[in-house]
Amino acid sequence: MNRQIVKLFAFIVVLFGVLVGFTSYWSVFDAEALKEKDVNKRPLFEQQQIERGRILTADGVVIAKSVAKGKGDNLQYVRRYPEGALYGHPIGYSFMRYGDSEFEAFHNDTLVGEESEFASILDELTGAKQEGNDIVTNIDSEAQRVALADLEAAGFGAVVAIEPKSGRVRVMASNKPYDPNRIPDEIEDLFRNELETPLLNRATQGRYPPGSTFKVVTAAAALESGAITPETTIEAPSPLEVEGQPLANDFNESYPPIPLDFALTNSVNTWFAQLGEKVGADTLFEQMRKFGFGSDPPIDLPADQVEASGVRGEDERILGPGDPVDVGRVAIGQERLLATPLQMAMVAAAVANKGRLMKPQIWSRVVDPDGRTTEKLDPSEYSQAISEETAADLTTAMEGVVNEGTGTNAAIPGVAVAGKTGTAETPGNESCGGGSEENQAWFIGFAPADDPQIAIAASVECTPGFGGDVAAPIFRDVAESLLE
């Protein structure tokens, strides 16, 4: 019988080997897939037991914090947003049952203190509990407040302010705002509100025709490619036939041969349309690409909550130089060109920073539960969008806009301001209710022009006013607040 006993034992060994095999499969090999199953709520429950780190403004105002409820196994943390709607965009929300969005979603791992398996073993040995890290953002609380208040007075739209040298996002405001504290009660209403779309971050997801602010990009392409110099003059009659359709200047005014700064100061459409046709689609699209058009913006927000800017075809596809586009109208920010306020702020920031476009980032540093700064934003370049010389020429022209052109409302006493207005006509825009006197009002610019500290894009939907009247004052208020 002994031989059988040994064989029986061998069989038991095999059976137990199968158990080890299955356990390995569930606990290691298939573990990631299992954790992502919708029916598996365990990871969510566990995250809820971790004290999620706080989110703060650059000046120390608490934007988001976690409050403990219950004890022991019933302990759970709930997110609170003490400032309410002010930072609904771009911070977003994080709730057990409703998921997370925007900044909260992008930085989730840091906020919950996700660690490598090795580090968690060390924690286990030392008895440390997983704790979340705080994140300090670049946002300035006062400027954010000013931006949102101005927007709420002006209409739906967005403001983005970037520090040109570093790409730090100092302000990102979107109207209509929402209060993340009310997500658990109102998320369905908020999602259903298609007119005001409060959950849409207009700064990164609002696709607007950029209008005349885009002339800065066209001018950049022309100067970079050598198509013109600041002294080159072009005659600008009105109306002018562009791609078989007449194009007019404001008040149908015709201009004799004029140079770039005059054309930009007075936002002469036919001048830039001709310039666009002169540089051609290839050069213009290449310049756009360098400014960040055509790709998701390199900002710390989830990919599904940012939009790429560009000329959009019928199937939502972003068109390239090979597609049939009316380059003359693209050059003045019309055609099917759509840009987000963030994209236009990046254009302004690139010009302000001697042509060097920095990646816009909302986060500034990570502070661990012991108060140590464990990570710091290391500003990095997105592209050298234009040369330093081109940037200087553009700055001179943009100063003219504010000093004596369409953008005088952006002027700040004692500070040199460079900027560009934009007023894209959007008649019959359904999201505004379909009226006929509707414009997308824009202002992009930076200040001080000689040593730029801040670059801003402000955009307001569905307004009867012009960029210089509606958006320029917002620029001024926010810039003043940040330059103080």
Added chain:
Amino acid sequence: MTSARNRELAALVPVAILLTAGFAAVFAQEEARLGNLSMIYGAYFLAVCVATHIYLRIRLPNADPYLFPLVALLTAFGLVMIYRIDDGLARDQANWFVMGLVLFALTIQFLRDYEVLERYRYTIAGAGLLLLLAPRLPGIGQQVNGAYLGVKIGPLAFQPAEFSKIAIVVFLASYLREHREVLIVGAKRVLGVTLPPLKHFGPMLVVWGASMFMLVFIRDLGSSLMFFAAFLALLYVATGRFSFVVIGMAMFVVGAWFFASTVPHVHERVEIWLDPYQDPTGSGYQVLQSIFAQADGGLFGKGFGQSLITIPGTDAALLPAAQTDTIYSLIVNEVGLFGACGVILIYLLVAARGFKIALLASDGFSKLLATGLTAVFAIQAFVIIGGVTRVIPLTGVTLPFISYGGSSIVANFVLLALLLLISDRARREAVEPADRDLVFGRA
């Protein structure tokens, strides 16, 4: 032969230290401070184990030195895990541990000549079957999760299957010891398959019928599988005919398949096993949560006391039956794949020691009894671990010595006592040549 007992004593000390460390880890997690309570618990545990050890030193000086420490290790591990779920449950479990040791001692005391069991084998078999049926008896039977496994008489509640498995193994060992010759000799080859002789096929059919009956009557696939597997293991060891095992397995599969499609409860268990996602919040909840808990454990686990057992803020179970059926998943969750492999290894070592006893034993009954007891123990561990890891359908069997449950602890200590009784005699004969010669008739 005191060196065996010295080894046993030496092995018990690290077990007690492990228990102390385990409690310390749980306390550290729960209270963020280290009291001396874990030391006290560790000391109690060591004292109980040492008392048992001294008893063994007197009564069974030659018995296997590793089995008791291995079992103590499993019990210690179980106590820590259960304490971590609920300290009240752990106190019960500790009491049962002591009660189990008392029964362990009584078994050793009164069954020194365990051959008497052979004389009463039909009584024992009858008692074993009666125990199995008890949960269906009106007034005392209890239905748990659709299976009839519990009995409650006054304040005393227990799971009779735990005890009947010993009774049935005793019967089978005795029966097969007597009939193994005829089963081998009378076997015929039909169509290339060796069939047992018809006359002796009857009792085998009875056993098969009994396990099918269990499937239908107490509706528990797990215990049915456990009993039948133990029977096949014994049949194989007794006859050496692998074909018998194949025939038996085929019969079981056919029967189980038939009843799985006719008995609703069994049918549901199989359906859940095949596709737990069809009802993730209902019938599939337990097995899915059990697997999710394992996925969450990873290689090293989350640490003692770190696992979520209830949904935070509620009393609803996140891991249902964590102290009994799914305790293995909790182990994977808290100590990871490595810890779980450690547990499986301990079971394997127990099985190895058990089969070693069977190898050393000189008479047929002892060999078969040791084999049967060891096999039923190992298969029980396989059935429940296999259940929570989806190797086989999940059924309500306890994880021996680790799961919460008085019947399980007490019955398994009786099983251990029988193994040690067999071991003591076998090893004594092995070291006393005079006796050995007598046994082998060479004198």
